């Protein structure tokens with residue numbers, strides 16, 4: 105039972121709703137675009153992913169501490185950071201469909217289509233020739249060379265246009281590439297315009313210009329403006345990091361693809377303050393460390409790749425994305441940026457306060473450089489859930505939907521079932537739950553056949569089901585059934601807690617780092 109690729113993502117979205125992971129926000133009022141609520145299982149999975157990130161950053165590193173700064177901040181912070189002037193996306197409308205697009209995304213998707221054509225040629229040739237030399241084929245096959253030249257040409261024009269902030273040129277690339285609107289199929293485009301992504305509101309009772317404040321578009325600035333508070337009160341020595349998780353808000357132009365691109369989302373960011381001149385070493389260090397962290401989820405190492413930025417943001421001297429193979433292709437999951445001393449210097453200038461570090465080994469003061477790791481919690485949730493979602497056909501033709509979530513992240517760690525609703529079995533089940541609930545989230549289910557109860561737990565990713573039968577009353581053992589292999593074995597009730605601690609605790613993931 106395997107869905108067609110185009111249906112697969114739709115099935116995941118329905119599954120999220122049907123099993124209490126994610127609901128459209130304000131659904132009874134027909135929803136609010138690109139805003140979502142997490143249901144009873146989604147909230148647990150999200151909390152566990154956040155907790156895993158926090159422990160990997162803060163608990164596992166003596167020199168990284170965590171903070172929780174406010175969403176509202178002084179409006180000058182966003183002037184200093186460059187967000188008021190430069191946090192824009194280039195937008196373009198199709199006059200026929202009235203649909204709005206990000207011009208850069210249209211161009212990148214066009215390039216991806218040409219890359220697909222190259223890959224198809226390579227695959228065809230692989231089948232044809234036994235001793236296939238891919239590098240040579242790419243250099244000599246006329247069609248592939250033509251495609252590659254096209255890509256290089258678009259890339260270089262696009263890079264120049266973005267760097268020069270030349271929106272007329274960006275539109276010209278769209279025209280020259282003959283890119284059509286996916287809805288109307290026409291090339292009837294408006295000019296490209298810049299659109300600021302920050303939401304604003306006013307503070308206090310008077311709605312004057314001076315009271316305008318912004319909902320933070322990233323959590324990082326809360327860390328920069330607290331850099332000295334934390335460094336001094338925590339007596340932190342460089343290199344050191346400050347981590348934070350929290351909501352961020354962006355008025356995204358195109359907000360499709362479910363929780364991949366939301367207008368209200370959660371970030372998990374860590375700024376690592378380093379001595380100037382050492383930032384490239386730390387940049388490489390954090391690239392490797394973060395990739396390894398993602399790989400411990402066990403979702404398949406082939407599903408991750410780095411993508412270096414062509415256009416560096418105004419604050420960066422190096423930047424890469426860790427991309428994940430989502431159901432709609434490889435897309436950004438996490439950003440790793442070497443932000444130089446841009447932010448701290450800007451805040452020094454705009455606030456008039458010194459934000460320096462006295463390096464006792466060098467006997468001098470300087471503004472530290474910063475390497476940042478920034479991952480979207482909702483995107484990580486989508487990556488985890490979509491790569492774990494399996495539609496399986498079992499021996500005998502039966503089918504099941506199972507979430508092979510990393511056990512430590514599963515919303516519910518074990519479900520306890522009495523085989524029948526009598527003879528003291530429910531009471532024993534309740535006793536077992538009462539023993540386990542201090543350490544793990546466990547649930548009780550007595551309705552329907554045990555087979556149906558297994559299916560319900562498989563669908564939400566519960567790694568273990570514990571069944572109590574009449575033998576349990578006699579010898580104090582139960583059957584434990586494993587989600588992925590569906591294998592069962594008997595285990596003493598007195599060993600259950602130790603078993604779960606070993607199998608489903610975050611420690612097991614942290615030890616892989």
Ligand code: ATP
Pocket residue numbers: 322354356363364365366367369370371436437438439478479480481482483
């Ligand atoms: P994109 O290119 O996809 O718009 P970005 O480069 O603007 O993302 P960053 O500013 O680097 O993103 O933010 C860091 C992380 O925050 C991203 O890697 C992503 O996981 C997450 N993120 C950013 N925007 C959104 C959004 N609108 N919805 C959900 N997550 C987001």
